[in-house]
């Protein structure tokens with residue numbers, strides 16, 4: 001049974017699972033963890049010393065290379081050194097091998113291993129490494145064992161393609177003829193399994209959940225969350241008193257709680273949220289990072305940035321007559337936000353039917369809003385069981401952290417309060433064993449020579465000292481330090497929203513929307529890709545050559561729909577029409593998208609978060625889809 005359904009007015013008797021892909025996945029979707037897939041821990045350690053290698057600088061074979069080829073060459077050399085250590089070859093010979101194999105690292109390594117070269121002594125590798133943390137130092141110990149073995153099957157993503165292995169004991173390279181030998185070797189110690197490492201690191205802490213608060217302008221999002229934080233004791237009473245006095249002076253006392261989250265002067269003066277406010281609080285079982293997104297349509301890109309970091313969403317709607325309708329009408333932000341978060345992969349939603357004090361806690365009004373939203377949210381792709389509704393008032397604090405006390409509400413509502421509903425969100429799986437990926441959503445100056453980027457780790461793990469790539473430029477960088485909120489960390493995992501201090505790369509060469517990735521298993525970089533999309537309520541059909549704005553995580557890029565490849569059956573996904581001349585609202589189609597400069601991309605099958613795209617035009621989302629092919 002499909003978890004997420006398609007677009008408006010779709011027939012829900014359809015059973016096409018493909019729409020799950022377009023709208024992301026529920027937490028019970030496929031399980032990413034591959035316990036054998038741990039080589040990046042190994043590579044990470046070696047990468048700390050990769051710049052210290054003894055391969056000499058540029059030789060004549062490189063002199064004529066174009067810039068892009070030089071970059072590929074440098075990356076190949078680094079990766080070869082990280083995989084098999086230093087090689088007893090002149091740089092020129094090494095460069096020739098790489099060029100001969102057209103920068104194919106696997107082929108180069110095979111050739112190098114088949115030749116008579118000897119690896120550099122492994123003990124020297126360890127001596128060079130300064131253990132940064134307990135985790136790293138313990139990982140370093142295994143480097144000795146793993147490297148001695150030269151067991152490429154343990155380092156390369158596809159062990160079956162590795163032609164040779166070596167017995168750790170003998171140090172001899174022997175052909176693999178027993179299929180059993182071709183299996184990834186057992187891990188010497190569970191703590192080097194990223195999943196185990198994750199469990200060890202996080203066993204004592206509550207599950208972390210990122211929750212974005214969305215909704216139409218003035219639905220009361222900031223007030224709701226500000227009041228909840230105050231009730232949880234997260235806001236100092238003196239500070240709250242100050243907000244009360246200051247907001248009173250400006251004649252905006254009703255915004256007192258909103259000021260907890262709307263921190264800038266402009267936000268307070270205008271009475272609207274402009275940027276994504278962040279705050280942390282705890283429920284019985286979870287540590288929640290709250291992302292308060294702006295409701296005004298002018299700040300949709302900020303809202304998308306907030307939603308891109310979220311596991312779950314809280315939609316606030318205003319119960320006032322006319323106000324709910326304004327947000328729910330076509331063009332209203334209740335609609336647009338719900339569509340956007342679902343397109344970004346958020347599958348669990350709590351709906352706070354807010355300001356119920358203004359309609360005398362009317363059950364009829366609550367039911368009316370719930371009915372309308374249920375139908376709409378189902379069409380947008382939310383599973384009915386993944387959406388919960390709660391009546392409340394952000395201003396009076398009713399039903400936020402404890403059950404209702406208002407007699408009119410008590411007459412008909414006996415369900416959980418908002419805090420309990422948040423606590424009952426399921427925690428998403430963290431794909432910690434996949435290659436590291438982080439899409440940058442902010443860049444700022446750090447201390448000394450380094451600078452900081454922030455974003456959510458979509459896949460894998462990242463440790464201090466790691467050497468990573470910044471894509472699409474494919475520049476190398478080194479991780480100097482890591483933080484989650486204010487806390488310094490030695491290692492971070494998929495699902496964490498982190499700040500990374502980088503060195504080895506110029507700040508001006510890094511942009512919001514760039515992807516940080518595993519240097520050995522980088523993301524793809526291309527200007528063209530194919531995507532399976534679902535078209536929303538467009539006023540004008542999409543035609544070939546249509547210019548739109550691509551939203552890919554935090555990247556906002558003008559692109560062109562360069563080809564309409566086929567129109568698909570919404571229920572079965574089968575091709576209904578090849579090369580359609582246009583795509584009308586609610587169409588499902590395979591299209592080709594052309595950008596004017598390289599973008600870091602992933603297939604949806606490899607990384608769901610980086611494999612999703614949204615197409616927007618004139619401030620409205622016109623289509624969402626998943627990347628099915630990257631055209632290199």
Ligand SMILES: Nc1nc2c(ncn2[C@@H]2O[C@H](COP(=O)(O)OP(=O)(O)OP(=O)(O)O)[C@@H](O)[C@H]2O)c(=O)[nH]1
Pocket residue numbers: 215216217218219220221222223224254255258271272273274293294295296354355356357358392393394395396
């Ligand atoms: N009566 C009543 N008023 C409320 C309630 N919640 C918020 N308000 C008022 O609604 C107005 C807007 O509240 P905000 O919290 O700033 O709304 P918002 O959704 O965060 O606004 P944006 O972020 O700018 O979209 C303020 O005047 C609040 O006092 C409520 O539960 N009851």
